[in-house]
Amino acid sequence: MRSDLDRLMAEHEIDAFFIPETEGENVYRDYLTGGVHASPFILKKRGEAPILMVFGMEREEAAKSGLAVLTFEEIGRMELIGQYGRGTNAELTAFYQLLVERFDINGGVTLYGTANIQYTMRLMEIFQALQGKIQIIRDKAPDIFDVAAETKDASELEKMREVGKRTGAVMQMTRDWISTHRGENGQVVTAEGKPLTIGDVKRFLRLKLLEQGLEDGGVTIFAQGRDAGIPHSRGEENEILRPGESIVFDLFPRTIGGGYYHDMTRTWSLGFAREDVQQAYEQVLSVFHRSLEGIEIGQPTNQVDKEVCRLFEAAGHPTKMSTPKTHEGYVHSLGHGLGLRVHEAPAISQFAADSTVFKAGHVVTIEPGLYYPSKGYGVRIEDTVYLDENGQLINLTDCPYDLVVPLRG
């Protein structure tokens, strides 16, 4: 949890860290600030609150974090930029030197955040010049943010509950809306007889996401038939929906402008279900429920995924356990942690180390599936669940599992 950061800094022998002022997504920054519409440079010394530094024009957005804010103008960076040019090696060297002296930074120092790889390589060279005053160290993996973020505190759980509620509502609204259409000559059509495409569905669901204050970044999976048999195929915009085909609908939005994700999948078949799809669906649903029962505090996650492999193999399906290169059967791992990132610790995978165990405070996805592109179908069922301190599993996804979505007429 966030409150563990100072303890983790001590354990990892980190006296201070920087998060550089890079643009773009930066979950480390969001984790410390609660999300601000600015690109602050962040300094945190162990045992002290983070300090944000920004150009003056971003000062008010940065202050919304509730953290202390200094402007680059106040601390004298503008003079360095005037002398050396912004972001040059000379300017960055002088800026970091200024920080080390002004904030009396000593000991082991590291950097976190998201950055252009070349920029990080350059920073490593720049820090060579500062050695002596401070020691630049790499944190071990998993780093303090990975460890802290893996378990959620009450305020994070509350936000994730809310995103879950809204995401489930959007999936249900999409289901109800598709149900107002009818099947005709092997196609799903509107009341006026116009064919309904995957692109139409995605436009509808993005509108509903927007109404709920959510965004999907354009990557929602709504894949039909053979495409549903390839776990990460997004579906083709111009493809017309067809009754009786399996549809994998994997929805993983977050609040607009950043924030916590939800992640859920339903498999649908419109109007009616083929027998092979119905059977695979029942097997996946059964394995889904069985795997939830296997989750206990202290249990290695690899055991739960291995048990899922055994269950699927007993039903005659290949898995990555016995057939590492298979593209058919159960071809991915069972789930993953979820938070400000759509994939984070823990991995729930047969390949995870024995030390990767379920912990109180975990928010994880559980998402078994069966994939047969050669037979023209795929099935996946996914919920996001929270493991509380009593070992109780709380499902954050609220949406029926039914395979068949009725059509009109």
Add this chain to the structure above:
Amino acid sequence: MRSDLDRLMAEHEIDAFFIPETEGENVYRDYLTGGVHASPFILKKRGEAPILMVFGMEREEAAKSGLAVLTFEEIGRMELIGQYGRGTNAELTAFYQLLVERFDINGGVTLYGTANIQYTMRLMEIFQALQGKIQIIRDKAPDIFDVAAETKDASELEKMREVGKRTGAVMQMTRDWISTHRGENGQVVTAEGKPLTIGDVKRFLRLKLLEQGLEDGGVTIFAQGRDAGIPHSRGEENEILRPGESIVFDLFPRTIGGGYYHDMTRTWSLGFAREDVQQAYEQVLSVFHRSLEGIEIGQPTNQVDKEVCRLFEAAGHPTKMSTPKTHEGYVHSLGHGLGLRVHEAPAISQFAADSTVFKAGHVVTIEPGLYYPSKGYGVRIEDTVYLDENGQLINLTDCPYDLVVPLRG
């Protein structure tokens, strides 16, 4: 341009590069692939087309790039993951060794992309083990992608024209919609007398963006009165619009799911304009047009920004040229390059090096402004323009500049 990459690799003495398979935004990957909904590992040898490598379940999304795709299953990475665990130092070392041997990689090799800073630090250590077969080098700054991306080719220009057209349309629709409201007791209200808030405007414009296939990531600036006087204040959701206040509306969306940005700003005053705002507005509009006239191929960008400072100072406004720490007057630089990133080369700034000159193929923003938070207003006008090979400036933003947005009644 993209077609310069091999030439730039030769000039920068790079024989091959990797883009690691990191999740999240990665404009380097998008630049090479045209944008795919997958997280491929990319290898490019000089003079050869890039090769994408993905887990099998992402193979179809990766193939949409039109580039060659190999799966990790095919090249034997699954066995390494089974043996060492995914993403461990041992697995990554073995994976990179496998690549160097399989693809006969020699000479100077570097990495590009966006990554967790700790991950990059770890990769640097891993590459130490590979030295001898290959030499890991840092590209100089600006790197080959920065240089290539700075000038746009015909296909990029076409995409940027289209995003510009749609963005201008959304701004115009927002203006027309606000005009259907009326002023009443110092507030802007609906026909039913309900106050109109900044949050209402943002919900309206996000709906219009969605209809145009655009997304703003939640960061559109719609800031009123004193907040308009702080260039990067986003505006307060619950604030009610007030007739006669300056509003800075800075809209910089991109196509949903990634792609090229547009960037434009208009300053509005609803119903009528205060005299001081009107005067500042006319000065900014005049400087805006003057600065466009100063843009010529080969001209250092710092000259154009310095001329803007001189013009504003002649009109009695402080600028960063004479008053580096000022938060009032003209407090930022004139503009920046635009592409897959909202800020890229060239910087159009008095602080840019003399070697930063305008080039054919540049797509840049021009955005002078005046900011007086103490007087409760701010003004900015911004268009995105393209400089063609004949030195002709082509404006990609199509939207009237009028300050006053009429209200009903």
